[in-house]
Amino acid sequence: MTATDIPRAVGAPATRALAAAGWTRLDQLTDVTERELLALHGVGPKAIGVLREALRQRGLRLAGDDTTA
Template sequence: MDKQQTPPESELPWMSKPANRSLNHAGYFKLEQFTEVTEKEILNIHGVGPKAIRMLKEVLQERGLSFKQD
């Protein structure tokens, strides 16, 4: 991304700076994107840990969504 572009507005919950930054850097900005990946795939992103997964699962459930099943 060059300096002229602004990143899309993120609808992810606030987790921690490393987790939010890592997910945004990996291209995750919308909750619906997590329905296409497994928890394990997200855990493989540096900076994302079990606490971030728990928080994402809660928000996904509130919207009737879930991670892709293994």
């Protein structure tokens, strides 16, 4: 199995979809937009929220997220 730091709370379908797209680490998601993630089968609003929080805790964010909002 591939090493990943994607939180388990994202859920298995979303984790599989991310891995299939080549994203297995949170730091890879800084170049990805919410729209791109939502286009993946298995990734929904819950997964996006979990990913955003995990990224925020590391001082990172999704591409296109505005830090001044």
